[in-house]
Amino acid sequence: MGKIALVFSGQGAQYSGMGKELCEYSAAAKKVFDTVDAIRPGTSTQCFEGTAEELAVTVNTQPCVFAADLAAARAVEEKGIKIDCAAGFSLGEIAALAFSGILSDEEAFRLVCRRGELMDKAAKANPGAMLAVMKLPADKIEEVCSRFESTYPVNYNSPAQTVIAAKEENVDALIEAFSELKGRAKKLAVSGAFHSPFMSQAADGLMEYMEGVEFSEPQIPIYSNFTAKPYEGDYKALVKAQVENPVRWQSIVENMIADGVDTFIEVGVGKTLTGLIKRINADVKAFKVETPEDLNSIEL
Numbered sequence: 001m002g003k004i005a006l007v008f009s010g011q012g013a014q015y016s017g018m019g020k021e022l023c024e025y026s027a028a029a030k031k032v033f034d035t036v037d038a039i040r041p042g043t044s045t046q047c048f049e050g051t052a053e054e055l056a057v058t059v060n061t062q063p064c065v066f067a068a069d070l071a072a073a074r075a076v077e078e079k080g081i082k083i084d085c086a087a088g089f090s091l092g093e094i095a096a097l098a099f100s101g102i103l104s105d106e107e108a109f110r111l112v113c114r115r116g117e118l119m120d121k122a123a124k125a126n127p128g129a130m131l132a133v134m135k136l137p138a139d140k141i142e143e144v145c146s147r148f149e150s151t152y153p154v155n156y157n158s159p160a161q162t163v164i165a166a167k168e169e170n171v172d173a174l175i176e177a178f179s180e181l182k183g184r185a186k187k188l189a190v191s192g193a194f195h196s197p198f199m200s201q202a203a204d205g206l207m208e209y210m211e212g213v214e215f216s217e218p219q220i221p222i223y224s225n226f227t228a229k230p231y232e233g234d235y236k237a238l239v240k241a242q243v244e245n246p247v248r249w250q251s252i253v254e255n256m257i258a259d260g261v262d263t264f265i266e267v268g269v270g271k272t273l274t275g276l277i278k279r280i281n282a283d284v285k286a287f288k289v290e291t292p293e294d295l296n297s298i299e300l
Contacts, residue, residue, distance in 0.1 A: 001300070002262030003084035006076065006099065007277070008069040008092030010247075011061045012190070013270025018290065019068035020048040025292040028078035029071035036067045036109050043067055058123065058191050062091050062116030066109060069095035069268035072289045076265060079295060085230070085261065087223040087252050089273055090155075090195065091115065093242060101219040102235060111239075114209050115202070119192060119243065122202035128193025129168045130154065131175070136183035138162050144177050154195040155247045158279040165193035195225075195247055203243040210236045221259075228252045249273075253280045263300060265289055 022029040023044070033044040040063055046054065047064045054060055069092055077083065077099075088096035091112060098108035128150075133141050138153065141162045145151040148170050155163035166174055171187055178185040192198065213236075221230040225242040228251035253264075253276070263285040266273040271288040278286055287298050 003256075003260045004081065004263045004265065004300070005256050005261045006073055006083045006086045006096070007264055007266050007273050008073065008086070008088030008095045008099075009065065009266060009268035009270055009273055010088070010090035010092045011058075011065050012188075013272055014055045014061055014065055014068075015269070016048070016050050016052065016055065018047050018064070018269050019044075019071050021291045022071055022075050022295070023048075026071075026075040026078055026295075028074035032071040032074055032105065033067060035105050036063065039106060039109055040113055056189075056191070058120040059113075059116045062119075063109065063113050065091060065269055066095050066112040068290070070098055070105065070108075072267035072295075073099050075295055076267060076289055079298075081265070081298070081300070083220060083265075085221040085223065085256060085259070087256065088225075089249060090225065090242070090247055092268065093222075093225050093239075095268070096222050097239070100222040102215055102217070102222065102231070103213070107213055111206075111210070111213060115206055115243070118202035118205040118209075119194065119199060121205075122199050123192025123194075125201060126193070126198045127168060128165055128196070128198045129171050130163055130165050130188045130190050130193055131171065131185045132161060132163050132188055133178055134161050134184045134186075136162075136178060136181055140181060140183070141178075144174065144181070147177070148174065150197070152196040153246055154193075156250050158250055158276045160279055161276070163188070165196035165198060195242070195245060197244055199244045203240045206243055207236065207240040210239065223252045223256060225249075225252070228255055249276060250280055253277055257281055257284060263287075265298065
């Protein structure tokens with residue numbers, strides 16, 4: 001058997017009740033929710049009872065998804081499954097930092113709270129939109145983006161999907177441009193143009209915040225959204241860079257497989273990463289864990 005990778009979900013699939021069943025089932029998961037509640041009171045209540053509108057606000061989404069991600073990861077660990085490496089999609093990378101030991105759970109949670117605040121502020125100061133583009137290769141999408149001002153590929157998700165960030169006024173023209181190439185573009189329900197220069201203000205603010213945060217060496221390799229390779233060099237610079245640069249998810253998965261991973265376990269909310277992984281390589285195993293039933297159905 002090859003290596004097992006833990007992958008942490010990003011925002012977008014959050015829902016009222018996330019993490020509740022695992023919290024009631026797993027002592028390790030409950031400890032995570034107790035930890036985040038001690039720092040940001042009411043976080044578990046938002047996860048378990050918050051409205052869709054409340055959970056869609058970035059300053060709530062990021063802490064809540066982090067809590068659900070890390071709680072599920074600790075439950076997997078509690079079950080005795082040995083994890084060889086980790087990665088997280090967007091904000092999921094912060095939970096992966098905690099799991100890998102680069103940050104303590106407490107410091108990682110404080111960091112994700114600050115990240116959410118800064119990205120929310122940047123989104124209001126520099127409004128933008130995001131579009132998921134399907135049925136076109138990344139190079140064609142990049143070529144279309146180059147024809148529009150302030151338009152960037154931001155999530156290289158799979159061979160069949162790339163997400164772009166753009167100015168709101170360019171959305172209709174972009175959808176038409178992709179349609180002319182036999183592609184399909186769909187506007188996403190997000191509050192900002194994340195992982196692009198629209199977020200430069202947030203990236204700078206996060207770097208300033210991290211001056212007072214202690215980073216340690218990872219206990220297992222964690223793959224960076226920015227480089228698609230295991231963390232090395234200036235860890236804080238990598239955390240800053242992923243806020244204003246593309247998430248190279250397809251490359252991360254391909255590099256993990258090249259490094260011996262044949263089993264992926266997605267922790268947190270939804271099954272988006274599981275689906276993307278299977279589209280990148282149909283031969284690997286991919287499981288998701290967000291409930292006790294999921295946890296107990298893993299067959300390695």
